[in-house]
Amino acid sequence: EEVAKLLELKAQLGGDEGRHQFTLKTAKGTRDYNPKQMAIREKVFNTIISCFKRHGAENIDTPVFELKETLTGKYGEDSKLIYDLKDQGGELLSLRYDLTVPFARYLAMNKVTNIKRYHIAKVYRRDNPAMTRGRYREFYQCDFDIAGQYDPMIPDAECLKIVHEILSELELGDFRIKVNDRRILDGMFAVCGVPDDKFRTICSTVDKLDKMSWEDVRSEMVKEKGLSEEAADQIGQYVSLQGGMDLAERLLQDAKMSQSKQACAGLTDMKQLFSYLQLFQVTDKVVFDLSLARGLDYYTGVIYEAILTQTGPVPVAAAQNGAGEKAEEGVSVGSVAGGGRYDGLVGMFDPKGRKVPCVGVSIGIERVFSIMEQKAEASAEKVRTTETQVMVASAQKNLLEERLRLTAELWNAGIKAEVMYKRNPKLLSQLQHCEDSGIPLVAILGEQELKDGVVKLRTVHSREEIDVSRAELVEEIKRRTSDV
Amino acid sequence: EEVAKLLELKAQLGGDEGRHQFTLKTAKGTRDYNPKQMAIREKVFNTIISCFKRHGAENIDTPVFELKETLTGKYGEDSKLIYDLKDQGGELLSLRYDLTVPFARYLAMNKVTNIKRYHIAKVYRRDNPAMTRGRYREFYQCDFDIAGQYDPMIPDAECLKIVHEILSELELGDFRIKVNDRRILDGMFAVCGVPDDKFRTICSTVDKLDKMSWEDVRSEMVKEKGLSEEAADQIGQYVSLQGGMDLAERLLQDAKMSQSKQACAGLTDMKQLFSYLQLFQVTDKVVFDLSLARGLDYYTGVIYEAILTQTGPVPVAAAQNGAGEKAEEGVSVGSVAGGGRYDGLVGMFDPKGRKVPCVGVSIGIERVFSIMEQKAEASAEKVRTTETQVMVASAQKNLLEERLRLTAELWNAGIKAEVMYKRNPKLLSQLQHCEDSGIPLVAILGEQELKDGVVKLRTVHSREEIDVSRAELVEEIKRRTSDV
Numbered sequence: 028e029e030v031a032k033l034l035e036l037k038a039q040l041g042g043d044e045g046r047h048q049f050t051l052k053t054a055k056g057t058r059d060y061n062p063k064q065m066a067i068r069e070k071v072f073n074t075i076i077s078c079f080k081r082h083g084a085e086n087i088d089t090p091v092f093e094l095k096e097t098l099t100g101k102y103g104e105d106s107k108l109i110y111d112l113k114d115q116g117g118e119l120l121s122l123r124y125d126l127t128v129p130f131a132r133y134l135a136m137n138k139v140t141n142i143k144r145y146h147i148a149k150v151y152r153r154d155n156p157a158m159t160r161g162r163y164r165e166f167y168q169c170d171f172d173i174a175g176q177y178d179p180m181i182p183d184a185e186c187l188k189i190v191h192e193i194l195s196e197l198e199l200g201d202f203r204i205k206v207n208d209r210r211i212l213d214g215m216f217a218v219c220g221v222p223d224d225k226f227r228t229i230c231s232t233v234d235k236l237d238k239m240s241w242e243d244v245r246s247e248m249v250k251e252k253g254l255s256e257e258a259a260d261q262i263g264q265y266v267s268l269q270g271g272m273d274l275a276e277r278l279l280q281d282a283k284m285s286q287s288k289q290a291c292a293g294l295t296d297m298k299q300l301f302s303y304l305q306l307f308q309v310t311d312k313v314v315f316d317l318s319l320a321r322g323l324d325y326y327t328g329v330i331y332e333a334i335l336t337q338t339g340p341v342p343v344a345a346a347q348n349g350a351g352e353k354a355e356e357g358v359s360v361g362s363v364a365g366g367g368r369y370d371g372l373v374g375m376f377d378p379k380g381r382k383v384p385c386v387g388v389s390i391g392i393e394r395v396f397s398i399m400e401q402k403a404e405a406s407a408e409k410v411r412t413t414e415t416q417v418m419v420a421s422a423q424k425n426l427l428e429e430r431l432r433l434t435a436e437l438w439n440a441g442i443k444a445e446v447m448y449k450r451n452p453k454l455l456s457q458l459q460h461c462e463d464s465g466i467p468l469v470a471i472l473g474e475q476e477l478k479d480g481v482v483k484l485r486t487v488h489s490r491e492e493i494d495v496s497r498a499e500l501v502e503e504i505k506r507r508t509s510d511v
Numbered sequence: 512e513e514v515a516k517l518l519e520l521k522a523q524l525g526g527d528e529g530r531h532q533f534t535l536k537t538a539k540g541t542r543d544y545n546p547k548q549m550a551i552r553e554k555v556f557n558t559i560i561s562c563f564k565r566h567g568a569e570n571i572d573t574p575v576f577e578l579k580e581t582l583t584g585k586y587g588e589d590s591k592l593i594y595d596l597k598d599q600g601g602e603l604l605s606l607r608y609d610l611t612v613p614f615a616r617y618l619a620m621n622k623v624t625n626i627k628r629y630h631i632a633k634v635y636r637r638d639n640p641a642m643t644r645g646r647y648r649e650f651y652q653c654d655f656d657i658a659g660q661y662d663p664m665i666p667d668a669e670c671l672k673i674v675h676e677i678l679s680e681l682e683l684g685d686f687r688i689k690v691n692d693r694r695i696l697d698g699m700f701a702v703c704g705v706p707d708d709k710f711r712t713i714c715s716t717v718d719k720l721d722k723m724s725w726e727d728v729r730s731e732m733v734k735e736k737g738l739s740e741e742a743a744d745q746i747g748q749y750v751s752l753q754g755g756m757d758l759a760e761r762l763l764q765d766a767k768m769s770q771s772k773q774a775c776a777g778l779t780d781m782k783q784l785f786s787y788l789q790l791f792q793v794t795d796k797v798v799f800d801l802s803l804a805r806g807l808d809y810y811t812g813v814i815y816e817a818i819l820t821q822t823g824p825v826p827v828a829a830a831q832n833g834a835g836e837k838a839e840e841g842v843s844v845g846s847v848a849g850g851g852r853y854d855g856l857v858g859m860f861d862p863k864g865r866k867v868p869c870v871g872v873s874i875g876i877e878r879v880f881s882i883m884e885q886k887a888e889a890s891a892e893k894v895r896t897t898e899t900q901v902m903v904a905s906a907q908k909n910l911l912e913e914r915l916r917l918t919a920e921l922w923n924a925g926i927k928a929e930v931m932y933k934r935n936p937k938l939l940s941q942l943q944h945c946e947d948s949g950i951p952l953v954a955i956l957g958e959q960e961l962k963d964g965v966v967k968l969r970t971v972h973s974r975e976e977i978d979v980s981r982a983e984l985v986e987e988i989k990r991r992t993s994d995v
Contacts, residue, residue, distance in 0.1 A: 050581075051620045051860060053574050054604050059617055062569035062628065069570070081922055083899040083929035085546035086553070090537050090649050091575060091633060097534075111597040112606075115637060120538050122596075133543055136535045144546065149575060153599060165574050177932035181915075185932075188919065306915045308923075376535060415567040431665075431790045435672065438565055439792075445567035448661035448669075 056156030056164025062412035067399045071197065072147065072169075075390060078192050079145040079171055082185060087144050089129040091151075095119040101128045101375075103324055108152045122151035126170045127325075127372070127387070134174055134383055135376030141175035143182075147392075163393065172387030174373070180296050183329050183368060184303035186388045190333050190364045191309040193390060199363065199398055200337030204312050207319040208297055208329050209367070211278075214290020215317065218283040219261035221254060227324065228252055233266060234320035237334075241267070266318040272301035274315050293328070300329065321367060328368030329386070334361040335398075363391045409465055416508040417468040419446045420457040427451070429472050433482070437470075440501040444470075461487045467508060470500065540640035540648025546896035551883050555681065556631065556653075559874060562676050563629040563655055566669060571628050573613040575635075579603040585612050585859075587808055592636045606635035610654045611809075611856070611871070618658055618867050619860030625659035627666075631876075647877065656871030658857070664780050667813050667852060668787035670872045674817050674848045675793040677874060683847065683882055684821030688796050691803040692781055692813050693851070695762075698774025699801065702767045703745035705738060711808065712736055717750060718804035721818075725751070750802040756785035758799050777812070784813065805851060812852030813870070818845040819882075847875045893949055900992040901952040903930045904941040911935070913956050917966070921954075924985040928954075945971045951992060954984065 053059060060068060079086075098109055098121050110122040123129050126146045133139070147169045156164050171189060173182035187204060194202045212233070216226050232247050239247075241263055248254040248262070261283075268274060275297040278284045285291060297315060304310045321330045366388035373383035403410050419434045427450050437444040445466065447457055454471075461469055471483040471492070481494040484503060495503045537543060544552060563570075582593055582605050594606040607613050610630045617623070631653045640648050655673055657666035671688060678686045696717070700710050716731050723731075725747055732738040732746070745767075752758060759781040762768045769775060781799060788794045805814045850872035857867035887894050903918045911934050921928040929950065931941055938955075945953055955967040955976070965978040968987060979987045 057574035090541035
């Protein structure tokens with residue numbers, strides 16, 4: 028026994044072949060998707076892509092790496108999170124950090140001035156991964172953008188309609204879409220007495236209001252950022268405001284706010300936006316919230332962010348996934364979508380600085396995946412990882428050839444069919460495979476069935492069996508699996 | 512006029528803002544996919560994925576980069592083509608070179624011993640790109656593999672059936688699938704008097720027979736690789752042989768060949784394979800060809816490769832895409848699929864060296880894309896890049912709100928609808944957009960229609976218009992676009 032233990036230990040230590048020891052892992056912050064995760068991912072993508080197509084969007088794709096200089100100067104201090112490729116001679120390259128900058132590069136390079144496109148692809152950030160909370164270094168982004176010079180707020184309203192449709196269809200629970208405008212924020216800062224050169228840094232502090240108390244935010248403004256107490260308190264008044272079109276109207280009459288041209292432009296557009304949202308019947312979920320700031324520098328107009336609000340099993344998952352930190356798209360706790368208007372980015376790429384106004388939205392798809400995975404985990408229903416409709420089986424020996432012949436007939440008729448790769452598998456193991464992978468039907472062949480020109484068609488869940496003539500088998504399988 | 516010209520020149524040189532000059536390009540050997548290319552790509556993927564699902568395959572995904580050591584020692588001298596990431600602290604990483612090695616790593620890491628999976632993703636090779644011939648540094652691979660210990664040749668036959676189905680459905684023209692076996696090749700080398708240590712290098716030379724004459728191959732064997740003339744001539748006898756099950760039977764009786772145990776094992780399996788292929792009714796396209804060698808070292812049994820054979824517009828494209836060089840999957844001229852059995856690769860990753868036998872096939876999807884693109888180019892039919900069913904339009908002014916309201920109604924009913932983002936677009940420009948993007952229907956709103964509770968539904972190609980009541984509009988659109 029002692030010897031057996033020692034041999035086992037030796038085997039664990041690598042066997043006696045002196046084999047090179049690999050580190051069996053994926054790179055830090057990355058993961059494989061197993062078939063179950065892929066099945067959930069496919070379902071989520073289908074819902075989202077259907078919505079994008081319903082709105083007439085085209086699809087584009089860009090390379091996973093860009094020239095390093097293409098990404099330079101677009102992400103502020105987050106640039107340190109960009110993955111660079113090794114200099115192996117030739118161009119200096121970096122992995123894409125998001126899909127927005129490659130999109131702007133694409134528009135400028137191809138002189139595209141009008142497009143409504145979606146792009147679903149992986150992006151890369153050398154962030155400190157918190158994988159148990161659904162934060163990775165390789166993750167999907169799922170972007171929809173409308174580029175082009177149009178009448179104000181119509182494409183912007185469509186983006187919000189899309190968020191509303193997708194979040195409703197994914198059934199993630201109740202949600203709110205917060206809306207604000209960079210011009211309103213800047214106008215507010217101006218009339219509250221924030222010096223021009225402090226707009227961006229004060230904006231970043233305001234952006235923390237979704238996970239810090241006002242007291243802490245105020246303290247950061249005054250103590251760290253050197254803002255006067257009066258200015259901070261005036262900002263505090265405004266950022267506590269929430270409402271709809273009525274709030275925009277009220278602020279247009281506000282003695283201080285109305286002094287800022289920028290704020291007035293933003294507020295007028297906000298009114299317009301809400302009028303379109305009413306036509307789209309989505310105002311139940313949308314709230315004009317002056318505390319919404321969003322991190323990225325490139326926004327120039329309306330900004331928005333969707334959060335899940337429901338308490339219960341689902342939001343617990345959501346909270347776990349982002350508690351106390353920013354989500355992968357640079358949005359806040361519980362956030363599942365975000366975006367806004369960026370009218371200057373394409374111009375940064377155009378040699379003549381020609382601007383192409385853009386507005387877009389990014390669905391926080393990794394958050395959605397982990398919520399869906401937890402829902403699937405909690406649900407009694409099993410996630411199928413194949414779509415197989417029928418297993419071609421046999422209870423008797425020496426029928427491999429007949430099984431293969433029938434399976435090929437079914438494949439050729441477009442039926443999703445499996446057959447065991449064994450000469451003489453046990454019927455029980457064939458039925459067990461159906462149970463395990465949710466295959467609803469079994470087509471059983473035996474000597475008698477072959478003689479009679481029939482197949483015994485078994486329904487897995489009810490164990491019912493009926494003889495079906497070979498000629499009618501395909502139609503019968505289609506009829507019984509029409510909901511698959 | 513001179514001044515205007517100078518100003519234009521100045522503008523071309525970058526304007527007067529001293530803007531940073533970006534190099535507006537994608538990285539060498541990479542490309543963007545525009546909406547038209549994406550539409551073709553989606554169609555090809557759908558065909559292939561449907562086939563994989565019909566055969567009960569699951570889907571997995573792995574990260575775009577792996578630990579560098581995971582890829583080390585798997586690709587022979589092609590390792591120099593691997594992209595490394597810059598050492599930014601932490602692990603040393605490389606971009607994946609194919610999907611097979613990550614698959615083997617996945618199986619070993621997760622102790623998976625049985626799986627039928629497909630994986631469609633981009634891989635990276637620092638090759639000398641020949642983009643006009645469809646060769647890129649970033650390209651798709653499209654792999655289907657069956658892992659597990661099964662009775663001989665059943666999964667192998669299914670892989671060939673899959674190639675047959677996919678190439679038939681893609682309508683790329685006539686094709687042949689060449690089959691051989693590494694054990695037959697090795698046995699043949701042994702009985703022809705090739706020294707053991709020259710098997711791999713002579714095998715590489717034989718692999719060139721699809722693009723070099725026998726004389727040149729013979730000369731390389733003798734002059735460069737130092738093989739005896741007698742051995743070379745004996746090989747020459749064998750590699751000219753082509754056939755089916757009959758050829759396998761004949762070689763089993765061959766005085767020399769039958770001396771090799773390995774060759775006999777391979778030939779017996781080849782007979783078995785052909786018997787299954789007969790049941791699958793695919794022997795019309797499959798040929799047992801002793802000149803097929805394939806480059807990769809890790810194959811241990813059956814190997815195969817599909818080539819397009821048709822002359823005419825399609826093969827011209829195929830030839831252009833790979834003339835005189837290897838295709839992206841390491842296969843030969845005109846090759847559109849390839850694969851084989853690799854029973855040892857997973858064991859290289861397992862700490863205890865446990866083997867998981869695998870057989871798989873890779874579809875040469877980039878070749879397929881470029882053939883499909885050329886077919887689309889040559890065809891009169893326009894490739895649609897959206898699926899929009901109806902454009903909500905108006906001939907009169909001030910009906911934006913009514914257009915938006917109707918569009919939202921259609922979206923909510925699942926209709927794919929577009930509306931122009933203008934307050935008062937011209938009817939002509941709305942109709943022109945339909946012509947340009949192939950939208951089949953226009954729902955036209957006017958004061959009279961609104962009063963009557965109807966919509967004028969126009970069929971774009973026939974210019975017919977009928978009034979449809981608002982309540983019946985959704986059904987009528989669905990009815991008319993049921994083939995979309």
